[in-house]
Amino acid sequence: MILLQIFVCVLASSYPTMLAEIFPTNVRYTGVAICYNVAFMLASFTPVLCVIAIENLGTPNAISYFFSFIAIMTVISALFFKDRTGTPLH
Secondary structure (H helix, E strand, O other), rough: OOOHHHHHHHHHHHHHHHHHHHOOOHHHHHHHHHHHHHHHHHHHHHHHHHHHHHHHOOOHHHHHHHHHHHHHHHHOOOHOOOOOOOOOOO
């Protein structure tokens, strides 16, 4: 749980700014609200998914597989992130 909270803290420190950059101003509030709430709703299932992975794979290393999958998905998302530097946020 401590390891999970470290990842959540790292995410939560940059998440709002990143979301503000993604959406244009006419849909920003709705887009940020939907992304924020859906992401944290899905993240609440992480402990359950870790237990299921350990039970099905029979090894505590299953958690490292789970976090590796999340890391790979994060890298893929970062590669497709559209940089709007220089574009006004208003």
